[in-house]
Amino acid sequence: MGELLALTASVIANLAFQKFLESGAGELGKKFTTEAIAAMDSLRKKLWDRLRGKSEKLDQALAQAEQGDKKALETIAKNLDVEMDDDETFATEIKTLAQQIQAGKIQDNSNMTQNVSGDNNTNIQAKAEQGGTNYNAQTINVYHGKPD
Numbered sequence: 190m191g192e193l194l195a196l197t198a199s200v201i202a203n204l205a206f207q208k209f210l211e212s213g214a215g216e217l218g219k220k221f222t223t224e225a226i227a228a229m230d231s232l233r234k235k236l237w238d239r240l241r242g243k244s245e246k247l248d249q250a251l252a253q254a255e256q257g258d259k260k261a262l263e264t265i266a267k268n269l270d271v272e273m274d275d276d277e278t279f280a281t282e283i284k285t286l287a288q289q290i291q292a293g294k295i296q297d298n299s300n301m302t303q304n305v306s307g308d309n310n311t312n313i314q315a316k317a318e319q320g321g322t323n324y325n326a327q328t329i330n331v332y333h334g335k336p337d
Contacts, residue, residue, distance in 0.1 A: 198270035225293025
């Protein structure tokens with residue numbers, strides 16, 4: 190249950206509209222399982238049913254999010270946060286769906302190789318998923334033998 194609490198309204202809104210934020214269905218299929226994509230549709234429908242009709246601005250944001258507008262998600266997240274505070278049952282329901290989507294994320298377990306040759310080269314090795322961190326090094330020092 191602790192993990193359910195970590196899912197913010199912003200994360201949930203992003204997951205619900207992920208299908209429209211990706212450049213194509215093929216890209217989404219590379220990142221999520223079929224079950225997770227189906228859960229996204231369910232989550233989005235629940236958000237639509239709950240939020241539609243609350244205000245004209247929110248209705249516009251819902252429509253814009255389905256056109257891939259990331260800024261619209263901010264409006265949706267703010268309103269969703271209020272709804273989640275007001276109705277704990279609803280909050281638990283959508284957090285559970287969001288958790289199922291997160292569990293259906295396809296992990297990239299591919300290898301990464303970095304080749305370094307020559308003097309004074311800048312080498313960049315990076316592979317980070319959404320929210321990950323890239324570490325870039327200007328200088329890599331390798332010492333052989335015992336330190337002085």
